[in-house]
Amino acid sequence: MKIIKKTHIGAYGVIIKDNKIALIKKARGGYKGKLDLPGGGIEHEELPYETLKREIMEEVGINISNYELLDVTATNIKWEMEPNIFEDLHHIGILYKVETNEFNLKEDSDGLDSEGACWYPIKDLKKENLSPFAKYVLELLNKN
Secondary structure: OEEEEEEEEEEEEEEEEOOEEEEEEEOOOOOOOOEEOOEEEOOOOOOHHHHHHHHHHHHHOOOOOEEEEEEEEEEEEEEEEEOOEEEEEEEEEEEEEEEOOOOOOOOOOOOOOEEEEEEEEHHHOOHHHEOHHHHHHHHHHHHO
């Protein structure tokens, strides 16, 4: 068995409207099949807010009108990438509260990480269907 240790830093958006949250369904990776915040990895020489804007457009298909830093958090996940090859991922997320005037989400796959975006009623979400960052955000929102 081989274990690959990796650190991934990304920017993610929390988009809420009428007690619903915009989430994507993960198409691959350690969170495959889970509902996740739209966002992703910061590219070389890219600022986190630039990543946020780019990833929101790629995965959700909307422009953002405003954003505010919500929190920075991290999680660790171990998953099998291939038979007998595991990734031990230290995942760091820069989380932003996002505002937009566009509410028609891109419901089809982006061809990479997302199987499509959708509005989900917050009260109906089940923790077992969520990525660690999506769970964390819902817990954070319940405290406020």
